[in-house]
Amino acid sequence: MTRQMHLVGYCCITPTWHHNGAWRHPESDAVRPLDPERYENMARILERGKFDGMFIVDLMMLHDTYGGTFEPNLRQPGQTWMLEPLQVLAGVARVTSRLGLAATMSTSLYPPFHIARAFATLDHLSGGRAGWNCVTSTNDREIQNFGGDRLMEKGLRYDYADEVVEACHALWNTWEDGALVIDQKNGIFADPSKVHYANYQGKYVKTRGPLTTPRSPQGSPVIMQAGASDRGREFAARWAEVIFTLHSDTAHMKKFYDDVKSRVQNGGRDPNHCAILPSVDVVVGETDSIAQEKADYINSLVSAELGVAEVSNAIGVDLSAYPLDKPLEDMEITQGARGMMDIILQGSEGRTLRDVGYIWGVRQMAPQLIGSPTTVADSLCEMFEAQACDGFIICPSLTPTSYSQFVDMVVPELQRRGVYRKEYQGRTFREHLRQAL
Template sequence: MAKEMHLIGYCCATPTWHHNGSWRHFESDALDALDPQRYENIARILERGKFDGMFFVDVQMIEEVFGGNFNANLHQPGQTWLLDPMQLLATIARVTSRLGLAATMSTSLYPPFHIAKAFASLDHISGGRAGWNVVTSANDNEAKNFGFERLLEKSLRYDQGDEVLEATHALWDSWEADAFILDRENAIYADPSKVHHVNYRGKYVSTRGPLTTPRCPQGSPVIMQAGASDRGREFAGRWAEVIFAIHSSKKHMKAFYDDVKSRVVKHGRDPSHCAILPSVDVIIGETETIAREKADYLNSLVSPELGVAGISNSIGVDLSNYPLDKPLEDMEITQGPRGMLDVILQGSEGKTLRDAGRAWGVSQMNPQLVGTPKTVADHMQDLFEGEACDGFIVCPSLTPSSYVQFVDGVVPELQRRGIFRTDYKGLTFRDHLRS
């Protein structure tokens, strides 16, 4: 049986996602961003397309690195505000039956017990479709919103993350699979001998257990992760079942793929149990000309200045005092997350900060695939069969129409080529990823 690619839809519970000008387009649903029906509609589209799942990005602050305030991100909708994705996914679970449902939660801010209970509950509510996108926070303003003065030193955050993963897995395992007896006649609801204290104590976190939520259908949620630094890749090699990657070329995708797969093997895991999915932004047209015209118009709505503010927020460095026409190679930036900074600087020769801001505003440095269903499928197939990825995180340039066009055009093309499922083969998120 031929290997089939995996597809996961990218979502944010906020007006715009990667494309900072899309909210101005007449087809956009961005003005309905507070309405849960917006996200339920997107989920139904993705499930109709047999996607493995959808996941929500989340942060715990309004960005204000650029210029030392949040003006740029509120004047136009950059990363402005966010609804809580866990509550949205609970509503989405009721209008879908197969689609995996993942949300972001930080190991730097939330205690293991809270994380374990939240995702075990979502897994029960969805019938085994929960996923956790694991992040380590990078901005002290997030810490301050949770009552801490600052985050741990950058070099220690993944150490803390390892402990949180160890503790949450111990909590999920604190109920054995057959703990429930449910014997009305003999008045035995559960076997207490199959529910256990955890008594986990690490350097950064501790938890007593047992979890107050019984063992969930999958045993534990699917673990997603997006670290690009060396330490982040090592963390992924140990824990991740899905990796959200950002790379601008096949060469960089392939190098990342080979490196992370080798780390998965080093940790004694099956490399097929870790799906590496680079993010792609898509614009589909009936012809190449129509697709290009759609992209040109949509991209004309982008604000380069807001894009620079987005870069500032991403790397944690205020770029407001740099001239927009300053060449990138002349900018000495040593702060910020190294992995993301490397992505931004890929192919930076001859580019200015304005160019980088425009590129960020269009797709946050993700490849923007523009073409017919056939040519977009050609590109995806080339990367997939070239072992540069196991599938894709699909980010719509315009919601919901980009998803509709992808599902109605590209998905059937991939199915005809035998490289994407025609129907779900299992019930859970993990089933989809391993089938």
């Protein structure tokens, strides 16, 4: 079978999450961020487009890095307050039947038993469509909301995360296949010989088990990961089945792709079992000029100042003391999340902090593809056929319009070219990802 492109829809349970001016657009559904139907409708659109999955980002704090206050992130709704994603996905599971359903949960904040039980439950409720976006957390304010003071030292967080994932797998494996017998005639509901203790003991983590949730349809959720640092890439090479990455152009995508795929292979895993999906923002119209008009209008709604606050949040450094119109390369910013900072610096020569804030507000440093279905498909296929990716995380400028227009206009063009599925071949999230990767 010809290599097939994989698509995952990006989402947050908050007003806006990728384009900070989208909530002001007259077509935006961001004015009802607490309505579950909003997210159910997005999921239906993605499933109609045969997407592999829907991926929900989560944060465990109100951002207050910029100026030491959360005021800029509440006055204008950037990626800020959020509902708990697994509960939302449990509802989404009832209105979909094929779409993978992935949510973020931090190894730094939650114990393995909670993580394992939560995702096993979602996997049951969805019939085998659960995915775990496995993150380590980068901001001390998150752990302070859980009663701690500081996160582990940066170099140890992935060591700890390795043990959390190992412990989760030990818990998921405490129930063998066929442990649930449900034999009414003979009065046997479960076979105790097929349920075991985990008794996992690591340097940092331990758990007894068994898990209180029977073995789920996939056995374990699909593992997603987004680490960009060297240690994050090592972690991804060991565990990730989907890597969500962020790059400004094809050259940087290709460099990341080749590096991580080689790490996966060197670690003894099949590189085809790790889909690398960079994020892209798409604005599509019937013609290139119509698409450009749409992009110009929605981009005019962006707040560059809010974008700078969001960059502060992303790298964990207060940028409020830096002049907005000073070139970025003239600033000595040595702290913060190194992987994210490297991404922000890609192609930033001559840009001011205000410029970077505007770009972040528009597309969070991902490429913004603007054009007709043919033009957008050309761009996607160019990156895909250059072996710079295995598909894409589709980040909508405007919800639900960006999703629906992509599904109705770009997906048929990709199908016509033979690089994207016309129908689902499997039922589970993992089966979708393994299809012709």
